[in-house]
Amino acid sequence: MAKRPAPPPDVQTSLLEDERGFFAEQVIKPKGSKKAPAAVKPDAAVHYHGHRDRVRAKYREHGDAALADYEILELYLFRSIPQRDTKPLAKALLERFGTLAGVFGAPISLLQEVKGVGEGVAVDLKLVATVAQRMLKSGVRNKQVLSSWSSVIDYCQAVMAYETREQFRILFLDKRNVLIADEVQGQGTVDHTPVYPREVVRRALELSATAIILVHNHPSGDPTPSRADIDMTKTIADTAKPLGITVHDHIIIGKDGHVSLKGLRLF
Known part of the structure; x- marks a missing residue:
């Protein structure tokens, strides 16, 4: 018995199921039947x-x-x-x-x-x-960040908790603790982001910021700070202080919550 030739590529493509063709008519041939296949319209x-x-x-x-x-x-x-x-x-x-x-x-x-x-x-x-x-960012824009702390946490949670790589973000504040800029300074791997204290301070000086809040995420979901997180925060705070720049906090964001290094008195 001669082998039935395969349908041309354009016909094969038309038979593929996609998002908007799910209910297209499908040709079903009953098992063991020699009758011509019937077109079945699903209900x-x-x-x-x-x-x-x-x-x-x-x-x-x-x-x-x-x-x-x-x-x-x-x-x-x-x-x-x-x-x-x-x-x-x-x-x-x-x-x-x-x-x-x-x-x-x-x-x-x-x-x-x-x-x-x-x-x-x-x-x-x-x-x-x-x-x-x-929407969440609008809740902290042009407001005193320290008096809108829950809004800051909600915003950081929304933008960083589900990132698949570590991301280091800085919130730059003026002398009234109003947000000047919100910038991502670097992205790394699943468990590390390179951070350069001198670059952090340099950017704060460029923006005339007098205070900063450091934020980074843990893609693992666990916001517990590592030894490296603590040491890096101390280095940035010590570098910034002589130049009149205060590090208010370092927040670590995870899927399951957040941790404040200032709240834990780790720097």
Whole structure:
């Protein structure tokens, strides 16, 4: 019996399932049957449209407190994925990243490792994190940072807790302790970031800052300071003090919380 030739590449491509073609007609050939295959139209489309209406109504009538985390996530995904049941994907994302914060904070490359998440969906998810970070940053801009400490912690937690590499950030303050600049001075590996005390002080002088707050993250999730973290903080504080620059604190951010070296009296 002659071997059936493979379909041309353009036909093969059209048969591939993607985010917006999930409910395309699929050709199914019954096992052992010699009859021509029949086109089968799944009725899942009817189901997911009704489900979406129910989730929207639940949110509209009862607010976010009535929705589980996966329901909030699938509600958001409705707009990114208009032609697919998003509940399995929402649950898969939460299983992979643990929490809503973990999902929205995850890098685009890791989001795309979850089956069903293409580049467009990953970018949409990251946009939520960006909006949240901008909102939190507005809570500390043009305000006395030391009197808005909880807002500072919330902002640093949002922008750094889910970074996959260590990141060293400095908040530069004027003589009234108002934020002048928020800058990332360096990025390193999963457990180390090179920090140069003279560069930190030089930048503070350029900005006419009279105080700084040091912030870095631990990608492991545990914010416990290392010996190197403590020694580096002391070196920067000792270098800055003769020049009239105060180091108010060094905050270490982790997924599970934060640690203040000043609060622990470690410098």
